[in-house]
Amino acid sequence: HNVSYLEFFHTLVSLEWESRQSGQLAKRVKRAKLPYTKTIHDFDFSFQPSISEQRVKETLTCRYIANGENRILLGPPGVGKTHL
Numbered sequence: 001h002n003v004s005y006l007e008f009f010h011t012l013v014s015l016e017w018e019s020r021q022s023g024q025l026a027k028r029v030k031r032a033k034l035p036y037t038k039t040i041h042d043f044d045f046s047f048q049p050s051i052s053e054q055r056v057k058e059t060l061t062c063r064y065i066a067n068g069e070n071r072i073l074l075g076p077p078g079v080g081k082t083h084l
Helices: 005-032 053-060
Strands: none
Touching: none
16 A cells, blocks of 8 residues: 555554553453453343443543543442443
């Protein structure tokens, strides 16, 4: 595709690095023997209406990191803190 050797090499190294990172993560997850694989997209906001879906989705953008802010999840047992 008419890319320079440097661009091609950078792409090649990036793909290799991503592949290794992905493999290492998969090994760590397997070794952890977690009982379930859950993502934020699996969270049932209708089950816990006190949790703002909009605030959770805003947190997923990670803008709070650049702004030097923190995120703390507080609440009684069973409200979904661990899942989030």
